[in-house]
Amino acid sequence: MYLFTSESVSAGHPDKCADIIADSIVDRLLQRDPKSKVATETFLSGNHIIIGGEVKTTAATSDAFYKDIAREALHKIGYPESEGFERGETLYPDETDLHIYISEQSPDISIGVEKEDEEIGAGDQGIMFGYATSERDDYMPTALAYAREIRDVLYTYALEHPETFGVDLKTQVTIDYGTKENFDHCRPEKITQIVVAIPHNKDIPLQQVETLVKALIIDKVKFKEGHFDEAHVLFYINNTGRFVRHSPIADSGLTGRKVVCDTYGGYAPIGGGSQSSKDYSKVDRSALYAARWIAKHIVAAGLAEKALVQLAYVIAEPKPLSVTVDTQHTALSQFSDEVLSEKIASAFPLTPKWITGKFGLDRPSEDHFLYADVAAKGQVGYKEYPWEQLDALEWFEALNKA
Structure with missing residues (x-):
């Protein structure tokens, strides 16, 4: 055996909530002023959301502008799943306490970025x-691709069935390449383990959660022939036995903490910074x-x-x-x-x-x-x-x- 593992997280994961809020700000500002310079970070903990950073734009902004973007983003993600979860178990965006600390970008940076010939200097080193x-037709590594596909199937189901599942979920897939040579030459053989953490209504027992999650994965994920054999895949689903309290209510979120999930799942190095929050x-x-x-x-x-x-x-x-x-x-x-x-x-x-x-x-x-x-x-x-x-x-x- 020669194993490699990658994980993925859904839009409802607290760190992804932070990334999505930050990038919703980038979207809105560039739509109003394509030359906007944006670098804002987001931190979520409990009912508190802090947005801070630097912005240079001709667009009209205010604290209310940023607060509206944040709450709209959280609603789009799928919060709150009010049919399946009570207050204290999930996030209610309209009840959050938002703090805005955004200042103007330093003119020292603009000197280097904005060139006279309309060229753009790099915004940082x-x-x-x-x-x-070549492992797949999309030229992505196999373990990460399957982790994302499983994530998407479960996230879609959670959005459609808020009485059952929440949107804050994580997936992980282990691939056996058989040998190091196969790994080096892009020849994955089979999935050996699938890990899922998905919040569930407290009245649904773990066995029922496991049965439903497995059925969704088997029925909805398009595995390449030979990659998935249910009899030989080890599942870990909500391995603590219970996952009810979730969202930033249960675990804080911060921009830039999921760069491995965002890129190549550990198959390749990552650079010095994250992508989200930046123009x-x-x-x-x-x-x-x-x-x-x-x-x-x-x-x-x-x-x-x-x-x-x-x-x-x-x-x-x-x-x-x-x-x-x-x-x-x-x-x-x-x-x-x-x-x-x-x-x-x-x-x-x-x-x-x-x-x-x-x-x-x-x-x-x-x-x-x-x-x-x-x-x-x-x-x-x-x-x-x-x-x-x-x-x-x-x-x-x-x-x-x-």
Whole structure:
């Protein structure tokens, strides 16, 4: 056996509530002023919500503006599940006590970010990683993908049946690759363990919860043939025996604490900062999208079985300091990783302005994408995201033919 495990959390998890509130603020401000600079953090504990940070915008704002965004976001997530849970067991958004501590962004940052030629300097220094693997058609690692799919099935059921389940849930999947060689070359074999924590109405016994959760997973999740055998999968469902009190009432939430769930589930390194709460000038967000776009193209073009891409920036400079490709000894082309890195760095500007324009990061909308929805689902791995489009595949495939 050679096992690897990844976890995922739903939109109702307290940390995700924080991310979604913060990114709902980003959405609203960019919709009113596409040049807004935003970096706000959110902390939830009990009935208290603190929103603090820095904003520069021409949009009209007030404490009431931010409070309305926060409460609307929590209602959209699914709180309160009043049919199945009493006060003290879940969060009631309209009864929360909100504290707003938002100041104007430092002009010292603006000096470097806002260039005379409309170029955008990086909003901070830092390193960002993109990753892709040939394990699946979406080029995402298997354990994380299944953890997300199970999460989505259970979260959808919870939204539709608030008398039974709450929306604050976590999932975890362990994959057996058989051997380290199989792991290195993207060949998962089977699921060995599934872990679920899902809040339930206190009148529903654990055995009934287990039966329903297993049935939903078996009936609704589209497992690849051979990956799931019910007789040989070990389930851990609400392993303490009871999970009634949930939401920020039971566990505090903070922006930026779920970056592994948001990206590659531990299969790849993470950078120096989270994506949620930040506008596109912050390369923690924009460069992560660009790095994923590059890595996905490398694998989709048949240049390697997997690819890890690192981008590094310094504040006030538009272009990255370094572009590094690591195919982790799975290269299928004639190019070394060094040469591939150089060719990509030469072909694509990878400045915040270029990344923003390519993916439309300054215009979140229902028709394009919303940062709050990205925060809820995951920063990468969904085909509808602009940075998941294989729109430069011909260029990458040409490298293989050169």
